[in-house]
Amino acid sequence: DTAVSQTPKYLVTQMGNDKSIKCEQNLGHDTMYWYKQDSKKFLKIMFSYNNKELIINETVPNRFSPKSPDKAHLNLHINSLELGDSAVYFCASSQALPRGNQPQHFGDGTRLSIL
Amino acid sequence: TQLLEQSPQFLSIQEGENLTVYCNSSSVFSSLQWYRQEPGEGPVLLVTVVTGGEVKKLKRLTFQFGDARKDSSLHITAAQPGDTGLYLCAGAQGGNKLVFGAGTILRVKS
Numbered sequence: 001d002t003a004v005s006q007t008p009k010y011l012v013t014q015m016g017n018d019k020s021i022k023c024e025q026n027l028g029h030d031t032m033y034w035y036k037q038d039s040k041k042f043l044k045i046m047f048s049y050n051n052k053e054l055i056i057n058e059t060v061p062n063r064f065s066p067k068s069p070d071k072a073h074l075n076l077h078i079n080s081l082e083l084g085d086s087a088v089y090f091c092a093s094s095q096a097l098p099r100g101n102q103p104q105h106f107g108d109g110t111r112l113s114i115l
Numbered sequence: 116t117q118l119l120e121q122s123p124q125f126l127s128i129q130e131g132e133n134l135t136v137y138c139n140s141s142s143v144f145s146s147l148q149w150y151r152q153e154p155g156e157g158p159v160l161l162v163t164v165v166t167g168g169e170v171k172k173l174k175r176l177t178f179q180f181g182d183a184r185k186d187s188s189l190h191i192t193a194a195q196p197g198d199t200g201l202y203l204c205a206g207a208q209g210g211n212k213l214v215f216g217a218g219t220i221l222r223v224k225s
Contacts, residue, residue, distance in 0.1 A: 004157070040217065041152075041201055041217065041218045041220070042215070042217045042218070043158070043203065043215040043218075044215070045212050045213070045214075048211065048212060055211055056211060058210055072190075073214050090157050090158075092157070097211045101146040101148070101163040101165055101207070102207075103148070103160040103163065104148075104158075104213065105160075105162065106157025106158050106159070107157050108155065108156050109155075109156070109157055
């Protein structure tokens with residue numbers, strides 16, 4: 001059983017298009033995240049949700065809109081895709097907010113390539 | 116400038132050698148985690164250190180948290196090809212998020 005699953009695994013699309021990435025966790029966790037990993041492997045937080053409530057929005061362009069229909073799902077919609085959006089996007093979850101030592105469980109990533 | 120600096124960025128060694136990876140910051144962290152990421156997969160947690168000076172061992176991997184909780188190291192003894200991957204440190208500052216270092220890419224040749 002996959003703990004954190006995200007789809008699609010690969011996404012190749014034209015500049016200017018709108019696309020969505022879906023994420024689901026079956027761990028019963030309260031908190032979910034979206035991270036962006038660039039070509040240099042730097043992993044940066046984009047958003048986090050706790051029990052469907054937005055907790056962190058790390059100055060991400062408003063072309064990126066997360067949506068959490070329930071605490072097991074956190075989807076990411078991206079409007080008007082730009083070349084600089086090419087990266088690997090990771091969804092993650094943790095039992096609670098990472099104030100202390102909460103481990104985060106990551107999906108396998110969505111590789112987004114903008115042509 | 117990144118909050119967590121990892122060194123070295125790349126490390127290529129022969130099977131059986133020892134190595135140490137460093138994670139440094141000028142900031143204090145309430146805890147620090149180490150993750151390993153293999154190609155095509157997401158990061159997987161290896162360990163969490165919480166107390167200054169704490170040392171944790173995971174088979175051939177030894178993790179240490181600095182006394183001032185600003186830095187950490189990961190030492191691997193007798194490295195094996197299966198240790199190949201990207202090693203990431205991540206610090207929690209109590210602001211509801213983890214801050215990741217840029218990672219160390221380790222390649223162990225057989």
